Amino acid sequence: MTWQFDAETAVESRGDGLWTTRLSDRWNIGDNPNGGYLVAVTLQALRQLGPHPHPVSVTSHFLRPGTGDAPGEVRTSLVRSGRSVTTARATLVQEGRERLEVLASFGDLSGSTGHSHELVIDPPDMPPPEDCAERSGLEQGVELHIQSRIDMRVRPDLSSAGSGERAETLGWIRFRDGRDPDSLGAVLFADAFPPPIFGLLGRVGWVPTIELTVHVRRRPAPGWMLGRFMTDDLHDGRMIEDGWLWDSSGAMVARSRQLAILLED
Amino acid sequence: MTWQFDAETAVESRGDGLWTTRLSDRWNIGDNPNGGYLVAVTLQALRQLGPHPHPVSVTSHFLRPGTGDAPGEVRTSLVRSGRSVTTARATLVQEGRERLEVLASFGDLSGSTGHSHELVIDPPDMPPPEDCAERSGLEQGVELHIQSRIDMRVRPDLSSAGSGERAETLGWIRFRDGRDPDSLGAVLFADAFPPPIFGLLGRVGWVPTIELTVHVRRRPAPGWMLGRFMTDDLHDGRMIEDGWLWDSSGAMVARSRQLAILLED
Numbered sequence: 001m002t003w004q005f006d007a008e009t010a011v012e013s014r015g016d017g018l019w020t021t022r023l024s025d026r027w028n029i030g031d032n033p034n035g036g037y038l039v040a041v042t043l044q045a046l047r048q049l050g051p052h053p054h055p056v057s058v059t060s061h062f063l064r065p066g067t068g069d070a071p072g073e074v075r076t077s078l079v080r081s082g083r084s085v086t087t088a089r090a091t092l093v094q095e096g097r098e099r100l101e102v103l104a105s106f107g108d109l110s111g112s113t114g115h116s117h118e119l120v121i122d123p124p125d126m127p128p129p130e131d132c133a134e135r136s137g138l139e140q141g142v143e144l145h146i147q148s149r150i151d152m153r154v155r156p157d158l159s160s161a162g163s164g165e166r167a168e169t170l171g172w173i174r175f176r177d178g179r180d181p182d183s184l185g186a187v188l189f190a191d192a193f194p195p196p197i198f199g200l201l202g203r204v205g206w207v208p209t210i211e212l213t214v215h216v217r218r219r220p221a222p223g224w225m226l227g228r229f230m231t232d233d234l235h236d237g238r239m240i241e242d243g244w245l246w247d248s249s250g251a252m253v254a255r256s257r258q259l260a261i262l263l264e265d
Numbered sequence: 266m267t268w269q270f271d272a273e274t275a276v277e278s279r280g281d282g283l284w285t286t287r288l289s290d291r292w293n294i295g296d297n298p299n300g301g302y303l304v305a306v307t308l309q310a311l312r313q314l315g316p317h318p319h320p321v322s323v324t325s326h327f328l329r330p331g332t333g334d335a336p337g338e339v340r341t342s343l344v345r346s347g348r349s350v351t352t353a354r355a356t357l358v359q360e361g362r363e364r365l366e367v368l369a370s371f372g373d374l375s376g377s378t379g380h381s382h383e384l385v386i387d388p389p390d391m392p393p394p395e396d397c398a399e400r401s402g403l404e405q406g407v408e409l410h411i412q413s414r415i416d417m418r419v420r421p422d423l424s425s426a427g428s429g430e431r432a433e434t435l436g437w438i439r440f441r442d443g444r445d446p447d448s449l450g451a452v453l454f455a456d457a458f459p460p461p462i463f464g465l466l467g468r469v470g471w472v473p474t475i476e477l478t479v480h481v482r483r484r485p486a487p488g489w490m491l492g493r494f495m496t497d498d499l500h501d502g503r504m505i506e507d508g509w510l511w512d513s514s515g516a517m518v519a520r521s522r523q524l525a526i527l528l529e530d
Contacts, residue, residue, distance in 0.1 A: 115502030211322040
């Protein structure tokens with residue numbers, strides 16, 4: 001069986017670091033593909049450039065919206081492949097225009113380096129997925145094609161919550177077709193939740209991301225992942241959103257931070 | 266008067282995106298230049314590629330240590346220059362080897378977009394600089410040439426503190442020669458403090474940074490800046506360090522996050 005995520009992020013090598021793909025529109029939020037989906041497509045190419053299979057640091061600058069149900073090119077180049085880290089960059093191009101610029105480092109999260117010191121961020125308390133709300137209720141007027149691919153359950157009392165000091169969202173997330181999460185899926189999930197700022201300010205129009213960095217800390221266990229997304233830093237229409245993702249065993253899998261703009265007041 | 270920072274990060278255009286520089290060894294920590302100093306050199310070139318003067322998001326991947334008191338090249342290319350954001354990348358090369366790869370977006374932090382919503386992170390309580398300790402006391406055995414360029418005062422009770430759950434450093438920072446901080450200085454300062462993990466685990470050898478992202482949120486007011494640096498996420502020898510920098514008026518100026526490796530247990 002081919003999972004939807006793997007089929008719809010697949011890339012084909014054309015040599016010299018050029019890869020071709022066909023973006024799906026099934027990951028669209030409104031008229032354009034979700035940003036995390038675009039990043040995942042570039043990672044499918046980038047992870048083949050060196051011996052290290054797992055993205056550990058992925059920075060993406062969103063230049064223009066992508067287009068679903070349309071072809072795309074991923075132009076990659078290896079920056080450095082060392083003993084424990086491979087660094088590479090990619091540009092996603094559609095119709096001759098750059099959509100996304102990515103700089104990423106890859107490592108191997110399978111083994112153990114033997115370090116015993118641990119500092120652990122525990123997951124927040126959360127009711128089970130059955131007691132949470134589907135994402136659909138949050139964004140009236142925007143067609144969430146991505147719901148055909150991602151199953152998301154948001155904690156009801158935080159889905160539109162926020163104090164004067166922060167805006168926060170908690171939710172469960174998994175692939176709709178039952179695919180287990182992995183390091184690429186963790187990067188995708190880090191950009192799949194609705195911006196928590198909506199809960200504080202109401203739906204404030206489009207909140208385009210300038211830049212998103214995701215750090216993958218572990219390979220996730222199978223099952224639901226739990227996401228916490230929070231904004232406590234908004235100034236002059238620019239905001240920072242932080243994210244944390246835990247797997248079903250309660251282990252931290254990924255961290256995210258993005259710089260985004262509020263387009264309307 | 267030419268300030269030390271400006272003189273020692275200066276770059277000269279050779280056309281076609283190539284810039285030459287001479288790295289100083291006055292920003293060394295031990296035998297190699299501080300990473301933030303290397304980033305600042307690339308930003309001196311990158312900020313000239315578009316109309317937007319201030320770095321708002323700067324991601325740096327540290328490929329190999331730099332060499333002080335030696336020439337260097339900065340190879341830049343413009344990714345996109347839009348209405349409000351310019352995105353560009355740079356590679357710092359010395360002796361034919363890539364040392365640093367940078368992907369950055371620039372904006373204009375001078376004006377106002379008219380957005381009135383604010384979410385504010387207040388600075389922590391901190392004794393005045395006179396009651397704090399110079400950095401020198403923290404790192405025996407490593408020559409801190411950077412102290413000739415940066416004046417840093419660390420809160421004594423946190424300089425080697427840390428609970429079982431986190432490691433934290435608080436400190437004042439400014440240019441030694443009296444230069445006022447600016448957006449480039451904020452990026453430098455975000456990578457100038459000793460890793461707080463030293464306070465928790467003792468001096469655990471070199472803690473090389475894989476990747477550092479700095480977001481500049483405001484132009485700083487003149488005077489001391491206050492930094493808070495914290496690690497609460499360490500797994501399998503890889504750690505995340507978060508940073509916050511406030512200016513002398515108490516306004517948040519920059520946020521930082523880095524992925525680093527503990528080389529010794």
